[in-house]
Amino acid sequence: MKTTVIKFGIYGLIFAIVIFLGALYFGQELSYSTQEVLGYTSMIVSLIFVFFGIKHFRDRENEGRVNFGKALIIGLLISLITAVGFGIADYIYTTAINPNFFEEYEIAMRNQGYKGEIPEFTSGLAALLMFATVTILGLIISIISALILQKK
Structure with a gap:
């Protein structure tokens, strides 16, 4: 089990970093709402390794x-x-690639007519929020995958 978790976890980690940074870098001209959709899509696609990891464990390491x-x-x-x-x-993006992200995001929100309070984020808090978001999505995908792949 440990080998499967590490192997497929690293696949997901590498894929997450590449697709996340790639989408942010190449999508800089896109609106923030489009970037958000790309971000959630990249999270879900990266978490596909959850399904394949469970399937690999079931079929190759645990006798089906x-x-x-x-x-x-x-x-x-x-x-x-x-x-x-x-x-x-997320941390790399908001500290090294685009350190002005939070200010730019606030300006974009104001330009779109948002009049409410926008909370101030730091790179560390944003990275923690990203971690939590992916973990919650991962829980949902893990439940669905476990239901589909369970065999006694």
């Missing part, structure tokens, strides 16, 4: 069987590793 609980644990662990990748990518 895995119960829901074990599948859920494997999926969550893979999700956590992938979430670390997104947190790192």
Whole structure:
């Protein structure tokens, strides 16, 4: 189980960093709402390794069987590793690639007519929020994958 989690978690982590930074770098001219859609899409695509990790464990390491609980644990662990990748990518983006991101985002929101209060973020807080978001999505994908792949 440990080997599967590490292997597929690292696949998700690498994919997360590459796709996240790539989408942000190449999508700089896109609106923030389009970038947000691309961001969530990249999270979901990166978390596909949860499904494949559970399937690999079931078919190749556990004689074709895995119960829901074990599948859920494997999926969550893979999700956590992938979430670390997104947190790192977010931190790199907001500190090195575009350190003015938060100011630019606030200006864009105001230009779109948003009149409410916009909370101030730091790079560390934004990375933590990204980690939490990917972990929650990973939990959902882990539950769905565990339900689909469980075999007793």
